[in-house]
Every structure is written in C-alpha cells, then in structure tokens.
Amino acid sequence: MSARQVPKQRYLAPKEAASFRQVLKLYETHQYKKAIKVADTILKKYPEHGETLAMKGLILTFLDQRSEGHELIKLGLKNDISSFICWHVYGLFHRTEKNFDEAAKCYMRALKFDPGNGNILRDLSLLQMQMRNFDGFVTSRKQILSQRPEIRQNWTALAVGYGMMANYDLAESILQKYEDAMTEPAKPDDTEHSELLLFKNWVIYQRGDIQRALDDLEKISAFVLDKLCVLEYRAKYLLELGRLEDAAKVYRKLINRNPDSKEYFVGLEKATGVTDNIPRRKVLYNELAKKFKRSDVAKSTPLYFLEGDEFQAAMSDYLTGLLSRGVPSAYVNMKPHYANEVKVKAIEDFVLKYLSTVIADSSNGSPSNGNGTTNGTSENTPSTYLWTVLYLAQHYSKIGDQTKATQYIEKAIEHTPTLVEAYMVKAKIQKRSGDLQAACETMNQGRELDLQDRFVNSKAGKYYLLANKNEQAVNTISLFTKNDGPGKGVGDLHEMQCLWFITEQGEMFARQGKIGLALKRFHSVKKIVDDWWNDQFDFHQYATRQGTVRTYIDLLKWEDSLHSWSFYTRGAEDAIKMYISLYDTPKSARAAAELEGLSEEERKRVIKKMKRDRAKENKKLEIEKVSEKDDDPLGKNLENTANPLEDAMVFWKPLSGLKEWESLGEEIKKRMDVAKEPEKVVATA
Template identity: 80%
Template sequence: MSARQVPKQRYLAPKEAASFRQVLKLYETHQYKKALKVADTILKKYPEHGETLAMKGLIMTFTDQRAEGHELIKLGLRNDISSFICWHVYGLFNRTEKNYEEAAKCYQHALKYDPENGNILRDLALLQVQMRNLDGFISSRKQILSQRPEIRQNWTALAIGYALVKDYALAESILQKYEDAMIEAAKPDDIEHSELLLFKNWIIHQSGDVKRALEDLEKIADVVLDKLCVLEYRALYLLELGRSEEAARAYRKLINRNPDCKAYFEGLEKALKVTDDVPKRKALYAALAKQYKRSNVAKWNPLVFLTGQEFKEAVSEYLSGFLARGVPSAFVNLKPLYTDDSKVQAIEEFALKYLSTLTGVASNGSSSTSNGAKDTAEATPTTYLWTVFYLAQHYSKIGKQDVAMEYVEKAIAHTPTLVEAYMVKAKILKRSGDLQAAADTMNQAREIDLQDRFVNSKAGKYYMRANKNDEAVSTISLFTKNDGAGKGVGDLHEMQCIWFVTEQGEMFARQDKIGMALKRFHSVKKIVDDWWTDQFDFHQYATRQGTARTYIDLIRWEDSLYSQPFYTRAAEDAIKTYLSLHDTPKSARVAAELAGLSEEERKRVMKKLKRDRAKENKKLEAEKLSEKDDDPLGKNLENTTKPLEDAMVFYKPIKDLEAWKWLGEEIEKRKNAPVEAKTEATA
C-alpha cells in the first residue's frame, strides 16, 4: 500500500490502543454504556480513527440508535477501508439486520486483510451454513480446523459439513482422524464423546455399509451413554441385514421397554416376516396384547389389517373396553379407520348394539339391561354416557348431523356438566353451517371450566369462524397478560401463536377488511421467517455440545419449513388477497358500492360508510401489535400499488413445491395480461 493510501489515523498511541482493546472487551461483555464512554475518549484525540468509529457505531446499534450507528460504521469503513476490524464490524451489523449475503461479503473482505483470523472465519462459516452455501462452509471449516486441530468441535463441524452434502466417506474419515489423534482417553461420562461415536456410526449407516455399521456399533456399545439409541440402531441394522431372528429379539427387547411405540411393533412385524400374512400377524398381536395388557398399540394395530368378521370381533373388544372404562378419546383413536366404509359400518353396528344393552341405564345410577339380565360392570350410567357420546362423534364424522345432534343432546341431558359434550355439539353445529350457534355452544363449554385453556382457545377460534372478532379477542385475552399494546392480540403475536394469527387474518378477509387481513398474513410470514432465523443460534451450539445427529435433523426440518401447512395456508390466503386487489383495486370496489345510486343517496351511503368504518377502525386500532405499530389498520398494505410483487414475497419460498405451482401461474397470468384487459376487468 502506498503512503497516500494509508489512513491518516490508522495507528493509535499505546494508551489509546489499550483503550481500544478495552472497548472490544466491554462490547463482548455487553457493557455498552462503558464501551461508548471509552470510545469517545479515543475519538477526542483521534476523531477519524476508522476502527473506533466502526466499533462505536456497532455498539450504538445495540442501544436503540441503529440509524446513527449504521452511519458511523460506514464512516469508519470509509476512513480505513483496509481494516479487517471495520469490515468485520460491518459484517456483524448486516448479520443483525439478517442481510446474510452482504454480511458474508463483508467477512470475505475482512479475510483479505487478515486471512488467518479465526473469529472471522468462524462467523463466515456460520453464515454459510445458514445460507446453505455448504461448499463454502466446508472450505471455511477446513481452514479453522487447520488452525486449531486440538479442538474437538472443529472436527465435528467439518464432518457435519460433509454429511450435509452426503459425502459420508470424507465425513467418516474426518472423525476417524480425530479419534486417532486423541491423546487422552475419553472419560466414562463424556457425553460429547458418546455423541461423536454415535454420529460416526450414523454416518457409516448412511453410507450404505450396514454390516460395518453394526460391527462398529458393537464396538462402541459399552462406551455410548445413550443405551436406547444403541438398542434401536442394533434392531434396525439387524433387520436391514436380514438377520430376522436376532432382529426380532432386538425389537421385542425394545417393546418391553416401551410397549406404546408403534415403530417397534412395525419393526417386529418385518423381522418375523408377517406383514403380508394376516393369520400370523393376527396371532402375533394376540400374543402381544396378552403379554402387554396396557399397550394400546398391541390392541389397535390389528384393526388396520383385519377385515370382515375378524375386524368386527376385534373392534368390538377394543371399543367395548374403552366405553366400559369411560375413555373420552375412543373416537379419536378409531378415527383413522373411517376411510374404510365397511369398517365404519361395522363400528356403527357394534356401537348401536352395545347401546341397546344399556338402554335401561338411568341417570340416577340404577341399571338394567334390555334383556332383563342382572346388572353388569358395563351397564353403568358412565358407560351409557360415553356410548352416546361416541355415537354423536361417529354420525357427525360420516355427515349425519341431525342424528349426531340427537345423540349429543342425550349426553348433555345425562350429564349437563360434561365439557366434551358441548364441544362435540359445537362441532356438529359448525358442520351444519350454523357458525354463530356453534360459537355460542363452544362458549358454553368454556364457561363450564374456566381454567381450561384448550377450551378457551377453541371458543376464540369458533368466534372468529363466526366473524365475531370482539368476542374472540375478549375470550382469548382471558389467558394472556394484557399489559402491552394490543392486549391479548399483541401477546399472542409475541408468543407466535400462529393458528390465532391465521384464523384472524381469514376472518378479516371474509369481512373485506383487506388491510387487517394482510397485516395478519404478513405476521404469519414474519413468525415463520423468525423460525428460520432462529436456527442461526444452533449452528455453533450444536458443534460445541456435540449434538451432531440432532443438528442435522434440525437442518432438514428447517429446509422443509416453508412447505409446512402453517405457512402454505397463510401464503395462499395472502396471495389470493393480493390477486383480488390487482383485479379489483380499492377505488373500483368503492365505485361498485355506489353504482346506480343518485347523488343524494351516494352522499348518504358514503357518510354512513365513513361513520361505520371510523367506529370499526377505533376498535381495531386497539389491537395494534406494538407501540411502534404505525399502521395498525394495514392501510399501507391495502393501498399497495404493486400487489403482484407483494404476492411474490409469499410465493417465493414455495415456488418449487409442485402443489403450489398454480399460485405462481395465477400471478404470472396477471403480469402478462394486456393493459386493456386489466382496465376492463376493474371497470
């Protein structure tokens, strides 16, 4: 660098240099006020010192002075553009702004001036895996490992990088080199070492070498602390290797530990090769049900593959046990079978027959069966209650709402304080189309047990389905703090209660409150975006704690985040709303409302509309999401001049999903539509 290019104030005197190091330490310990004071003392003597200006700007961004801080960071960089500290600081600022691409560029600039800086390399690697630049991540991790090979997490992180790109041979090689280089033997309670061994074993299995994975598992079994994982891996490997008898023993061992894990039963079926042999499969489950009397899986699984008379016998035994014990979840357990009409009919026949034996049961506790037999353990008022309760759910599920209502009324008449009965009645009314009555009935259920948050949430949801926002908000606010902006609504946004935000957005859309609807849909996207951003904290944590397998599961889940129904539902709602704004702008909708009216009638209607909207807006403004919410009614969103571009914001994360291609086609269709056609459509 020539003398002309060297910043005037690049170097500090020893005293100020020590003060600058103090600024760095104070920043790292979050002592921002002290750091600013020390930085100011440096700047009094060296007002153009780029690194101090940049650090002061960065600290200011953590003290609610982001704009001023940003300007100082840029000024510091201009004053010393060849400083790795200035570039690193600018990268840190961009990272807090979630501008990851710019942050990564800043780190790369910083590394030009200090290629061996481990902190910058680590920060760059975290950004690269966040952006799924896995090749860059591997390259950065190689450099970090070459600098600090004595640290275990550097080996783990590089192995994770190779595992994410499915280069399992290199991933295993990295972990093996670390094991070979270990100077001291791991302690017996070293959880991180235990996880590392399991991670290496998982990698071997993922590579397809199941035999070697099993051999490795047997070697490490005594050292690994997660004994359940060893048992599960062993059973799986034996099954995949075709060692059926050993696999069956392994799965029986697992079932003995947890007789309610469905996967263990499925593994045992495959090991015994009875999956396609109904008689043997039936005999297996008969033995398992006898051995594990309290296992629901052992009793339920046969209902899936049995048919005809065998199914009738099995479901009769299964359901009668639930009804006799008074288990409210009996219908929920059997609901997956309702895709088969013959099984639905068999269930109905049994439930009606079972009820006929209980028709003599009185609400006062006395009972007599219809055939005059003596009282039995089944013939109790409780059994009668849960039988009619089941039939109400059954008939509602198959679309016979009138019959379902008769049975649920019997349940309510029998036990007027049964919360579940009112909830089922509300669902029947909802399916019948009477949303207001459904909401009122769900509220009745809520009032029976005011401490039940689940029923409270259901009542709020049903009120929103009935387009009753005030009732929904007041109901839901009974379980929120209500000490901030928006009261319950603000609290639920802060808690990222995504179902509430979505339901309220759809309610506003139905009421043609477009601005409020769009506000809610944008809130859903922000919540999901936050979930995506939140993974950033785990990139370093997982390697430090050695939880590599769980971390890879997290990465894969995050990669599917925007394909989950909680996002696609809101995205579809938002895109449709923006398309309607494009097809019929706000001005066109207002004109349509006034079309065909005389001047005097128009004035009267406009006056009433303004009055009604002002009244409604006053209510809705109370639901602003924070004190800084400068658009509580979403008017800026509704008055957009680029609805198709705004729709693309929601479509972009799901554009590669086949199920949602049609939304992209709808957007493109409007983009390519002739101007004349658009004008005619909005006239």
C-alpha cells in the same frame, strides 16, 4: 496504496490502542454503555479513527439506535476501507439485521485483508451453514481446522459439512482422523464423545455399508451413553441385513421398554415376517395384547388389517374396553377407520347394540359387559351410557347425519349437563350444520363450565373467529394472556407466536373484506416463521460445541421444510391471492365500481356510509394494535401498496420449490411479465 486509499488515523498511540482493546472486551461482555464511554475518549483524540467509529456504531445498534449506529459504521468503513475490523463489524451489523447475504460479502472482504483470522472464518462459516452454502462452509471449516486441530468441535463441524453434502466418505474420514489423533481415552461420562461415536456410526450407515455400521455399533456400544439409541440402531441394522430372528429379539426388548411405540411394533412385524400374512399377524398381536395389557397399540393395530367377522370381533373387544371404562378418546382412536364404509357400518351397528344393552342392564340394575351377558365381571361404570351416546353423536356427525348427531348429543347433555366435552361436540355438530353463531355460543357454554381450562378457552376463541365475532374472540382469549399492552391479548399472542390465533383471525378479516387487517395478520405469520428460520443461527455453533450433532442435523432438515407447514401455506396462499386481486383491481377501481350507476343522492349516501364505517374502524384501533409501536393498526399501508406483485412474491418465494404451489407462482409471474410490456415498448421507441 493510492492517496484515496490511505486510511485516516489508522494507528493509535499505545494508550488509545489499549483503550480500543478494552472497547472490544466490553462489547464481548455486553457492557455496551461502558464501551461507548471508552470509545468516545478515543474519538476525542482520533475523531476519524475508522475502527473505533465502526465499533461504536455496532454497539449503538445493540442499544436500539440502529440508524445512528449504521451511519457510524459506514463512516468508519469509509475512513479505513482496508481494515478487516471495519468490514467484520459491517458484517456483524448485517447479521443482526438478518441480511445474511450482505453479511457474508462483508466477511469475505474482511478475509482479503486478514486471511487467517479465525473469528471471521468462524462467523463466515455460521452464515454459510445458515444459507446452506455447504461448499463454502466446508472450505471455511477446513481453514479453521488447520489453525486449531486440537479442538474437537472443529473436526465435528467439518464432518457435519461433508454429511450435509452427502459426502459420507470424507465425513467418516474426518471423524476417523480425529479418533486416531486422540492422545487420551475419553472419560466414561463424556457425552460429547458418546454423541460423536453415534454420529460416525450414522455416517457409516448413510454410506450404505450396513454390516460395517452394525460391526461399528457393537464396537462402540460400551462407550455410548444413549443405550436406547444403540438398541434402535441395532434393530434397524439387523432388519435391513435380513437377520430377522436377531432383529425380532431386539424389537421385543424395545417394546418391553416402551409398549406404546408403534414404530417398534412395525419393526417386530417385519422381523417376524408377518406383515403380509394376516393369520400370523393376528396371532402375533394376540400374544402382544396379552403380554402388554395396557398397550393401546397392541390392541388397536389389528383393526387396520382385519376385515369382516374378524374385524367385528376385534373391534367389539376394543371398543367395549374403551366405552365400558368411559375413555373420552374412544372416537378419536377409531377415527382412522372411518375411511372404510364397511368398517363404519360395523362400528355403528356394534355401538348401537352396545348402547341398547347398557340401557337394558341399567334399568334392571345388572352390570353388563356390553355383549349381552351379565356375568358380574364387567368393567362398566355409571358413566358408560354417557360416553357411548357421546361416541354416537361424534360418529353420526362424522358420517354427515347431523340430525341424528344432535339427538345423541342432547341425550348426553341431558344425562350430564356439566360435561364440557359434550358441549364441545355439540358445537362441532352445529358448525358442520352451518350454524356458526349457535356453534360459538355452545362452545362458550362449555368454556364457562371450566374457566381454568385453557384448551377449551382457545376453542371458544377459535369458534368466535369462525363466526366473524372478533371482539368476543379477543375478550375470550385475553382471559389467559397478559393484557397490559394494546389490543388486550392480541399483542401478547403475537409476542408468544400463537400461530393458530393469528392465522384464524387473518382468515376472518379476509372473509369480512378487511384486506389491510388480513394482510397484517398474514405478514405476522410470515414474520414468525421467518424468525424460526433465523433462530437456527444460534445452533450452528452451539450444537457442534456441545456435540449434539445428530439432533442438529434433524433440526436442519426440519428447518428446510418449515415453509411447507400448513400455518405458513394457509396465510401465504391467502396473502398472495389478495395481492393479485389488489393488482387486478386497484383501490381506485374498486371505489369507482361501488359508485357506478348510482344517482347523485345514492352516491352521497354510500360515501356517507363509507365515512361512518371508517369512523367506527378508527374507534376500534386499540383492539387491533399488536404493539405500542404499531403505527398502522388497520394495515392500510399494506393494502395501499404500490407493488402488490412484488409483495406477493415475498410470500411465494419460500414455496417456490414445492410443486403444489407452482400454479400460484405462475399467476404472479404472468402479471409481472404483462406489467413489464409497456417498459419494453418505451425502451424500443
């Protein structure tokens, strides 16, 4: 080791060494202030001890003294660059900063100086899973398993790694070796063992060996606590093996357990071979509807495959039941059929006829079943008329006839002026008609009828945003939020990660040309989605320790599709287009364009108006703040960025693997290439 590499004060006296171990324990138990005091006693005697400096720096970062802590960590590393503790600490610091790539590099350096350190290997493996570096993860977990083969989660984690790599042969082999190594039988209530058995069965299925998966399932079923999962797996395996009669029996058991699961009904269709045979399919659903009288799936599914008179008959029975009982969701249940014009006409004819029958029967006091008869067995209620005209209002609004929709919704409101849903439907009709001002006022009328309904409150807030009425939206939504911070409820909605409000508000600011505020909201959306991505980190160790492996794999798959979610793509697309616009037309050019061609007097008037508008904005700063620490409430720093294309790339990068967003990425890259041309010319010269 050269003189340059010799650590300063590497070794501590026994007393200080004991104190350093105490610092580590206090850090692990989150007693940060005590840990700082103990570290200071060590540093009084050994002021250049790298590991103590690094630990003190790490602890300071947890006490919100990040910059000071970072400097101490770097100083500690400088004083003892060959210490695995210093490198591990630096990795932990980067991990808290969500800088996973740098954290992984630090862990790798730490392992060079202490190759068998289990804690560092564990932390490295968690980062590798976070970054989807499955090869690295498997390598790390192999080392951990070789050190501690007696711990179940070490076997599970390695099997998960192979599973994520789609190397199901090795995943099964690892799980089988663990089972063979078990010295004692699992307890009957051991949920972790139960989940491990199901995970192994899932792995066998993923290998494509369905018969063996079924045999294994029958073998383990007595030891598995999740009996529903056993039934679902058994039904799926039998179906794929072509044992249709056996599969049908299992699907019938599942439907008995849950007659509202569409998945079970589809499985039964396939098992009974009726999917492509409409007459047999109809018989099956008639049988199921009689047996499960409360199952909406059994009654509504035939509407998807029946046509003509058969559809008319099934639809009449189904809608009669909904409208006669006054089911508010009648229109929502029928909405999927509005893609078929023939079915839409049949629905319209029936509901109009049904309404005329209800009106006629109510005028002579006879109960009706909606089909023109008055047999005294109808389920009609006094509210049947109300929900029928409400349905027609939604129906006509959906097919684009807002005039008729308005006529029917007015009838509903006249009949029951206190029905919140009627005002919500009327507001939607007005929105579709293009009258956003009236729509938000109507929605607010509905809100005022039930001030305790948070859903209606949210709808009213959304409609205010659509009408570009930010202050009313914030005031409305703040009725259900904590308002002890800045910006009324805006700060609380950011803290609660309320994406719909932040996205809608960002789009409103974009329509108003308030670029800074719009970008500020879209950056908030990105931060929230990024936080959800980062939050999975806590589950990499927890899930394998608790044995919830199948759910964990589902989580990983969900996280991988997170940035394709509409809330992110909406905000990202708007932000990218704004940044491209900022690049194409810089602020100075926009300002010059506004003044171009004006006389001196007009220029002065425009500049004066700009100053007046800026003063008004400054008065509203408080309502735009999202936190006490918000030092850029109007987003001016974002709007005045010196690197708009680089900022656009930050939003586009998570979308780079999605085909529908390739063109937007090309737009950014094209401009970036053009921007580099002058640099090439200078370099050539």
